[in-house]
Amino acid sequence: MRASEPALEAVAASKVKDLATLSFVEAKANAALLGPPGVGKTHIAVALAVAACRAGYSIFFTSLDGMVRNLTAAEAAGRLTNKLGTYVRPAVLVLDEVGYQPLARAEANLVFQVISKRYEKGSIILTSNKTFSEWGQVFGDEVLATAILDRLLHHCGVISINGPSHRLKNRLVAVERERDDAA
Numbered sequence: 001m002r003a004s005e006p007a008l009e010a011v012a013a014s015k016v017k018d019l020a021t022l023s024f025v026e027a028k029a030n031a032a033l034l035g036p037p038g039v040g041k042t043h044i045a046v047a048l049a050v051a052a053c054r055a056g057y058s059i060f061f062t063s064l065d066g067m068v069r070n071l072t073a074a075e076a077a078g079r080l081t082n083k084l085g086t087y088v089r090p091a092v093l094v095l096d097e098v099g100y101q102p103l104a105r106a107e108a109n110l111v112f113q114v115i116s117k118r119y120e121k122g123s124i125i126l127t128s129n130k131t132f133s134e135w136g137q138v139f140g141d142e143v144l145a146t147a148i149l150d151r152l153l154h155h156c157g158v159i160s161i162n163g164p165s166h167r168l169k170n171r172l173v174a175v176e177r178e179r180d181d182a183a
Contacts, residue, residue, distance in 0.1 A: 015157060015159050016044065016159065018157065019031050019044075019048055019157055019159075020047075020048065020051060022048075022051060022052055022055055022057075024123060024155075024157055025052050025055075025057055025091060025092055025123045027155065028120055028121060028122055028123055028155070029123060029155035029156060029157070030123055030124045030125070030126070030152055030153075030155060030156040030157070031045075031048065031123070031124075031125045031126070031156065031157045031158075031159070032125075032126050032127075032128065032152065032153075032156055032157070032158045032159070033045055033125070033126070033127045033128075033159050033161060034127075034128050034129075034130075034131065034132075034158065034159070034160045034161065035129065035160055035161035035162055035163075036129055036162070036165065037129055037165055037167075038164070038165025038166050038167045038168055039161040039162065039163050039164075039165065039166070040161060040166065041127035041128075041129075041161060042096055042097075042127050044159075044161075045061075045094050045096060045125045045126075045127050046061070046094075048092075048094075048125055049061055049092060049094050049125065052091065052092045052123075057090075057091035057092050058089070058090040058091045058092070059090055059091070059092045059093075059094065060086065060087060060089075060090040060092070060093050060094070061094040061096065062087075062093075062094070062095065062096065063095070063096045063097045063100075064095050064096070064097055064098045064099075064100075064101075064111065064126075065097065065100065065101050067087060067095065067111070067114070068103060068107045068110060068111065070083060070086070071083055071084070071087075071107075071110040071114075072106075072107060072110065075110070080110075084113060084114065084117065087114045087118075088114065088117045088118055088121070088122070089122075090122065091122055091123065092122065092123045092124075092125060093114075093118060093122060093123070093124050093125070094124075094125045094126070095124060095125070095126040095127070096126075096127050097127060097128070097129075098126050098127065098128040098130070098138070099128045099129055099130035099134065099135070099138045100129065102137065102138055102140060103138060103139055103140055104140060105140050105141055105144070108139040108140055108141060108144050108145075108148075109144070111139070111148065112144055112147060112148055115148050115151050115152060116147075116151060119151040119154075120154075120155070124152065126152070132149055132153070135148070135149060
């Protein structure tokens with residue numbers, strides 16, 4: 001990851017480099033990547049997961065929505081305990097897109113179970129387009145959101161990424177080229 005890449009310019013390069021050492025994984029701590037869509041949060045999360053995998057750590061990558069759907073289905077089928085293990089066992093759990101979809105209380109409780117069971121036992125890398133102060137709305141309950149954040153942030157490196165969307169920027173450049181070609 002080069003600090004000169006457009007959206008990453010706003011990221012503290014030293015924080016990304018520190019996460020890339022994987023010391024947070026060894027310490028069973030967490031990493032949170034926050035910012036608007038398209039700035040590279042998932043890109044960094046994937047790079048960290050690949051580095052952890054190459055270092056011999058087990059990894060599981062999922063969107064928060066995908067995890068919640070799987071846990072809800074497992075609970076309905078009477079297999080929740082087994083399915084929870086899918087998300088608790090790996091050394092590193094990557095939860096992508098936290099906050100894109102609001103959760104019902106029962107769904108938020110399932111997320112809490114995963115976070116609680118992983119607390120100080122395994123690392124979580126998460127990406128979110130929401131600030132932590134907005135998580136009460138995401139989880140539909142301020143108290144539950146606070147309990148989740150308490151466990152996540154106790155040992156957590158937080159990186160806020162600001163800047164324009166890579167996807168939108170590239171699309172706008174293409175649209176301008178098409179316009180110029182047509183003129």
